[in-house]
Amino acid sequence: MIAIVDLDVGNFANVQKALGGVVTRDPDEIDRADRIVLPGVGNFGAAAEKLEPLREVISSSVEEGKPFLGICLGLQLLFEGSSESAGRGLGILPGRVEKLPENISPHIGWNEVDFDGRFQLFSSEKPRPYFYFVHSYYIQPAGKEMVVGETCCELDGEEFRFPAAVRRGDVYGVQFHPEKSTGNGLKLLERFKEL
Amino acid sequence: MLAKRVIAALDIKDGRVVKGVNFVNIRDAGDPVELARRYEEEGIDELVFLDITASYEKRRTLIDLVKRISRELFIPFTVGGGVSSVGEMRDLVRNGADKVFVNTAAVENPDLVREGAEVIGSSNLVVAIDGKREGKRWQVYTHGGRKARDLSAREWGRRVEELGAGEILLTSMKADGTKDGFDIELTEAMAEAVGIPVIASGGAGGPEHFYDAYVAGASAALAASIFHYREYEVGEVKEYLYDRGINVRREK
Numbered sequence: 001m002i003a004i005v006d007l008d009v010g011n012f013a014n015v016q017k018a019l020g021g022v023v024t025r026d027p028d029e030i031d032r033a034d035r036i037v038l039p040g041v042g043n044f045g046a047a048a049e050k051l052e053p054l055r056e057v058i059s060s061s062v063e064e065g066k067p068f069l070g071i072c073l074g075l076q077l078l079f080e081g082s083s084e085s086a087g088r089g090l091g092i093l094p095g096r097v098e099k100l101p102e103n104i105s106p107h108i109g110w111n112e113v114d115f116d117g118r119f120q121l122f123s124s125e126k127p128r129p130y131f132y133f134v135h136s137y138y139i140q141p142a143g144k145e146m147v148v149g150e151t152c153c154e155l156d157g158e159e160f161r162f163p164a165a166v167r168r169g170d171v172y173g174v175q176f177h178p179e180k181s182t183g184n185g186l187k188l189l190e191r192f193k194e195l
Numbered sequence: 196m197l198a199k200r201v202i203a204a205l206d207i208k209d210g211r212v213v214k215g216v217n218f219v220n221i222r223d224a225g226d227p228v229e230l231a232r233r234y235e236e237e238g239i240d241e242l243v244f245l246d247i248t249a250s251y252e253k254r255r256t257l258i259d260l261v262k263r264i265s266r267e268l269f270i271p272f273t274v275g276g277g278v279s280s281v282g283e284m285r286d287l288v289r290n291g292a293d294k295v296f297v298n299t300a301a302v303e304n305p306d307l308v309r310e311g312a313e314v315i316g317s318s319n320l321v322v323a324i325d326g327k328r329e330g331k332r333w334q335v336y337t338h339g340g341r342k343a344r345d346l347s348a349r350e351w352g353r354r355v356e357e358l359g360a361g362e363i364l365l366t367s368m369k370a371d372g373t374k375d376g377f378d379i380e381l382t383e384a385m386a387e388a389v390g391i392p393v394i395a396s397g398g399a400g401g402p403e404h405f406y407d408a409y410v411a412g413a414s415a416a417l418a419a420s421i422f423h424y425r426e427y428e429v430g431e432v433k434e435y436l437y438d439r440g441i442n443v444r445r446e447k
Contacts, residue, residue, distance in 0.1 A: 009315075011291040013266045041288070042316045106318035106361045108392055109414065110198045110240055110444040130198065130444045132271055134293065134318050136361075153197055180271045180293065182235060183447065 002193070003033035005058075005074075007050040009042040015071070015179045018189040025050075027057040035192070036061055039179070040073030044097065044137070045085030047073055055090060062092055067170045067195040075166065075173030076139060084137050092171060094142035104153040104160060106136040113164045113176065116148040121172055121191050122165060129184045131164070131176035138162045138175065149174070170195065198444040200240040200415035201405065201432055202394060203422045205230060207246045207276075210256040212423075227260060228267050234422065235270050237429040238447040242268075243296075243364070243417060246276035247339075253277065258290050265291025273321055273364075279303075281310050288315045296321035296364055299337040302344055302351070305358060312359025321394075322355040323364040324348055326381055333381055340368050348381070349388040362392045364417070370398030377408045377416060386412025402427065402435035409441050 002021030004012050015037060016023055022033075030036060036058065040047050051058075062068050070078050079089045082097035089097070100107055110130045115122035133151070141147060141163060149165025166173045172192075178185030206213040211225040231242055244264075246257045261274055274287055275296030284295045295315060301308050301322050312320045325340050326333040326348035333348035352363055365385050367378030377395040386393045392414035398404065399418035408416040421427050433443045 009289070011262075011265055011289055013262070013291055014269055017266055018269070041319065043313070102390060104197075106391065107197065108318055108362060109200050112196065112198075126446065130446060133197075134271070136316075136318050177271070179269060182269045186269060 001033050002035045002037060003030045005030065005036065005038045005054065007040055007047050009047065010039065012039050012179070015039050015189070018179060018186055019193060025054065027054055030054060030057050030061065033061075033066070035067045035069075035195070037069045037071065037192075038074035038077060039071040040077060042073060043085055044073065044076060044082040044089075045087035047077060048087030048089060051077060051090070058090060059092065062171055065170050067192065068172065069192050070173035071179070072135060072175060072177055075175055076137060078166075078171065078173050079139055079141070082137060093146060093166065093168060093173070095140050097137050098140050100136055100138050100162075101155055101160065104155050106134065107153060108134050111151045111153070111164075111176075113149045113151050115165065119148055119167060121167075121188060121195065122149060123191070124184065124187070126184070131174075131178065131181040131184060133164075133176045135175060139166065139173075141166060151175075196442050198240070198442050199409045199413075199436070200394075201429055201443065202241045202243055202415050202417040203234050203239050203429070204243045204245060204396070204417050204419040206419070207244050207257075207260065208248050209250070209252070210260050213247065228263050230423075231264060231268055231272070234429065235268055236447065238433065238444070239270065239429050240444060241270065241415070242272040244272060244274045244276075246274065248276075254283070254286075258286060261287055261290045261292050275321070275323060279307070281307065281314050284311050284315050284320070288319060294319045294321050294362070296323045298323040298325065301355065302335065302337050302346065305354065308355050308358035308360055312361070316361075317359045318361040320360055321362045321364050322360040323366065324351055324385075325366045325368055327368040328381070333384065336368060349384055352385050352389045356389045356391050360391060362394060363389060364394045364396060366396040367398060371396075373398050374400030374421070376400060376404040377411075377413070379407055379411045382408055382411040382413050402432040405432055406436055406439055406441060409436070
């Protein structure tokens with residue numbers, strides 16, 4: 001069973017439709033699940049507060065090696081903190097969340113992602129598949145080795161590349177919204193079920 | 196690189212699509228979900244639902260629609276039409292809308308933009324601006340274009356950006372419905388005035404009009420009738436743009 005963690009902002013009917021599972025904020029249910037998805041929209045601090053009662057069960061599940069997928073704000077919450085607002089992230093991954101440079105914020109729309117092809121979750125027949133993004137903050141992981149997907153925007157005539165996907169062990173996070181990325185996104189979610 | 200977006204707009208009344216559609220192989224031409232699904236298959240990048248219901252039942256039917264769309268579709272969509280409080284914005288997002296747009300209520304009460312951005316997030320809040328040329332400036336109109344305001348569209352755009360709007364949905368009242376192309380001067384003026392994405396709206400008659408809008412600085416361009424009446428398929432518009440060097444998402 002997959003637990004889709006509900007932080008009370010946004011609606012994850014289509015995540016649930018793609019993955020099955022239950023939308024929940026019950027620690028026991030999350031504990032019983034064999035996989036966890038943390039979707040999220042809105043403000044980092046507000047979400048971090050809602051996440052507080054679930055910190056322990058999420059951290060211990062991840063330690064056990066349960067596959068975990070953070071989506072958008074759910075990815076950002078894996079890190080330690082954000083310049084968006086005070087509040088403690090899960091700290092499962094080292095690093096912070098910062099505001100995108102002004103000229104490319106908010107980053108809204110479909111962008112190509114360069115994935116590290118070694119990971120099954122991100123395998124695609126397309127060289128650089130498109131995914132839908134909507135965010136103003138981006139992750140700055142403490143180590144480059146966990147970045148397994150990057151996207152790119154034009155900033156003052158230069159390429160500005162930033163992380164779109166991270167992975168450490170069975171913990172995955174994506175800045176884009178697979179549940180809003182039609183075929184490419186559905187395939188990714190489908191593969192998460194098979195991890 | 197971030198692709199330029201092609202957006203389809205649907206006018207909704209009492210939960211049904213208002214403009215007639217002549218899609219073949221569609222069971223219910225007035226059903227927004229059926230139409231939206233067709234657009235998703237054609238490769239549309241985003242959908243905008245404008246609710247023009249005036250009745251007392253408005254809020255409930257819109258929420259029901261948002262729920263249905265979010266269960267059935269796997270592409271982003273924006274809803275609006277008479278949204279006037281942060282509570283409504285929150286309800287729409289909580290029920291599955293990716294973005295919400297406000298128009299008249301934001302002009303009446305600019306704080307709504309700031310408060311809305313704090314609650315649903317800046318990047319999920321769109322401010323719709325209807326503009327029309329008056330002498331040297333573009334004047335803002337509200338109430339579905341019926342009421343002229345003493346406000347310049349460019350200044351209003353800058354102001355809502357400061358207040359936290361994530362995007363501007365810019366409709367030219369002169370161009371709307373003409374199919375003669377987007378209002379390029381207005382699009383250019385707004386894109387230059389603000390740093391947030393501008394969605395050009397009103398006047399789309401063919402793929403060349405989309406091209407002009409992107410060249411003028413729009414991040415996205417929106418059309419209704421050319422897609423409804425199948426004068427063009429989304430893919431045709433994108434092929435035209437791709438051939439002319441515009442970065443679009445051609446996969447479906």
